[in-house]
Amino acid sequence: MEDMVRVWQGRRVFLTGHTGFKGGWLALWLAKLGAKICGYSLDPVTQPNLFTAANVSKVLQDKRGNLLDRSQLSMELTNFAPDVVFHLAAQPLVRHSYVDPLETYATNVMGTAHLLEAVRKTPSVRAVVCVTTDKCYENKEWVWPYRETDPLGGHDPYSSSKACAEIVSAAYRSSFFSLEHRVALATARAGNVIGGGDWSADRLVPDLIRGFQSKTPVLIRRPKAVRPWQHVLEPVFGYVLLAEKLLSGEQQYASAWNFGPGDDGAWTVEQIADHLAAAWGPGAGWVRDTDAGVHEAGILRLDASKARTELGWHPRLSIEEALDWTIDWYQGWHQGQDMHQKTLDQIEKYENLL
Numbered sequence: 001m002e003d004m005v006r007v008w009q010g011r012r013v014f015l016t017g018h019t020g021f022k023g024g025w026l027a028l029w030l031a032k033l034g035a036k037i038c039g040y041s042l043d044p045v046t047q048p049n050l051f052t053a054a055n056v057s058k059v060l061q062d063k064r065g066n067l068l069d070r071s072q073l074s075m076e077l078t079n080f081a082p083d084v085v086f087h088l089a090a091q092p093l094v095r096h097s098y099v100d101p102l103e104t105y106a107t108n109v110m111g112t113a114h115l116l117e118a119v120r121k122t123p124s125v126r127a128v129v130c131v132t133t134d135k136c137y138e139n140k141e142w143v144w145p146y147r148e149t150d151p152l153g154g155h156d157p158y159s160s161s162k163a164c165a166e167i168v169s170a171a172y173r174s175s176f177f178s179l180e181h182r183v184a185l186a187t188a189r190a191g192n193v194i195g196g197g198d199w200s201a202d203r204l205v206p207d208l209i210r211g212f213q214s215k216t217p218v219l220i221r222r223p224k225a226v227r228p229w230q231h232v233l234e235p236v237f238g239y240v241l242l243a244e245k246l247l248s249g250e251q252q253y254a255s256a257w258n259f260g261p262g263d264d265g266a267w268t269v270e271q272i273a274d275h276l277a278a279a280w281g282p283g284a285g286w287v288r289d290t291d292a293g294v295h296e297a298g299i300l301r302l303d304a305s306k307a308r309t310e311l312g313w314h315p316r317l318s319i320e321e322a323l324d325w326t327i328d329w330y331q332g333w334h335q336g337q338d339m340h341q342k343t344l345d346q347i348e349k350y351e352n353l354l
Contacts, residue, residue, distance in 0.1 A: 001351055005033055008030060011084060012083050013030055014077055014080055015030075016041060016087050017041050017087070018039025019051040020051075020088060021193075022131070022232055022236060023039070023041065025233065025236050028054065028347060032347060037060035042064065045200075046199040049199055050197025053197055053339045054340045054343045063076050067111030070118070073114055077119070078118070083125065085119060085129070086243070087128065087129065087131060089107070090107060090108050091108055092133075094156050094202075095202040097161070104157045104158055108158075113168050113172075116172040128185045129239050130169045130185065130186070131187075131190070132187055132188065134146070135158065136163040138153025139155065139159075143301070145260070145302050146301065146302055147305075148189075148256045166187055166256065169185060172185065186254050186255060189258050190260065190302075191235075191265070192228060192229050193231070193234075193235060194232065194272075194326050196325070196326055196328075196346070198232075204269055205272070208284075215283035217285045217287045218287070219287060220269060224270060227267070228265055229267055230260060230322060231322035233317075238257070239259075245311060257306060258303060259307055260303075265315065266301050272323065276323055316350065316354070317353075325349075328346075
């Protein structure tokens, strides 16, 4: 931990998507380490949301703007003059991408290009971590976990937009952020993330929590679907660690990275729902939805051996612990606890495992 504090104390960080779920957790942790943060994002899309519940605004400069507004984005980045950029802002939902594919492509593809173009014009930037998703791979519905060298693709607009964001990032790295250039750029692909403060629509854990709180059985579309589940602090730590390596100037880290659990974290939706319902207590339950809706992958696993071997990153929490921490956070919020402190307490608890 002393080494992390040494790296981030006083470090200037530009964070897109700070009003979102993962962005809020990342902002609170970086601020705890002593970083000076400027967040750039749209307003939170749900009510309630982590940004408000955990009072994230108290630890950063809160700038509201759209990635598609090139002039504002470039101005805010240049004015803040960061050392590090974390790019998390996105349209993050598979099912919404079917409703509004053009918004999804505009935000996830051109928004990424706009950010990287702004980085080119900001001399202070030394490291960029662009966060995409495990769904950027061409999903073949096989049992083997995907590696960073596997083909990119995507059946739905969201998944394919994130594959495009990976290709845009790789092109900027090759064309503009080469070995002779000042900027080291990496992309990060994480598995299904759970944790306190996510109220997104059409996501398993938020849907379950809403049902548990209202004592209404939750409709589950694909109980047998398999995903690589992990607590939000696992990939967030990976992003931080990756940025530290990029700041060291070692160009071999400027590439794509998977952050996911081992085989023991690849649970079915049904297993997740059953564990959370049991942990929540009376009134919590679910039923199968007879309408499966639009296409979603049936099985998805990530191979994170590259991050384990070259970054020294590995998951610290079992899937059971990740679920219990998640329930503990939501129950704290339900009981009216100080969620800023609650979130920091979980971050510190995680730090003690490093």
